[in-house]
Amino acid sequence: MAAAATAAGAPAVAAAAAGSGAGGAASAAGSGSGSGSGGGTGGAASAGPGGSGPGVLIGDRLYSGVLITLENCLLPDDKLRFTPSMSSGLDPDTETGLRVVGCELIQAAGILLRLPQVAMATGQVLFQRFFYTKSFVKHSMEHVSMACVHLASKIEEAPRRIRDVINVFHRLRHLREKKKPVPLLLDQDYVNLKNQIIKAERRVLKELGFCVHVKHPHKIIVMYLQVLECERNQHLVQTSWVASEDSF
DSSP: OOOOOOOTTOOSOOBOOOOTTOOSOOOOOOSSOOOOOOOOSSSOEEOSGGGOSSOEEETTEEEOSOBOOTTSSSOOHHHHHSOHHHHTTOOHHHHHHHHHHHHHHHHHHHHHTTOOHHHHHHHHHHHHHHTTTSOTTTSOHHHHHHHHHHHHHHHTTOOOOHHHHHHHHHHHHHHHTTOOOOOOOOSHHHHHHHHHHHHHHHHHHHHTTTOOOOOOSHHHHHHHHHHTTOTTOHHHHHHHHHHHHHTO
């Protein structure tokens, strides 16, 4: 899973270095294990390991101590092998199952909400990143999934009302449990759930250090297909697209 290392709980927004050949800021997430290599361009200098400290100097402006580069956008192997959920006593198979279910929920909810595919993919990436910094034991998988859908819809400029997100997940829950759909009442339980989703969204932003930029593989796949002159090979195009979707 592509998840970056940033200082967990860092209150600041990461700055994307605008130098030549940077290729854009890489995606960020996760635990405070960042390499902090000052790989940014335009004279960026990282202060301290993991990009923490007084900040990052880019040109004549001092930015916060969260620096995202191509060198520190992936979690190290030790963080992937021993996650916060495992430290809470959750076995790896169960954690993997929860990750799969969460991503499937985000995909299904995105379809019902008529979100663009890029928004669903962004929500899945945010979901994966969050649970490399926090445990499934201590945080509701469903609440975080709902928060990631709502947040991703705003990031990808296709905002949906939080009420619609809640209604869609309510419908999906009944389908999973094979129960007759029942309308969601606007009672105190609904208000409490809405507040929990808002808090979960804030928690996701905080844990990711407000670094929610995501680079998706879809454009790269199209480019390679065109370079190889295979864009008219429907089977290859479909297989490549499905493989990119499964990677989330």
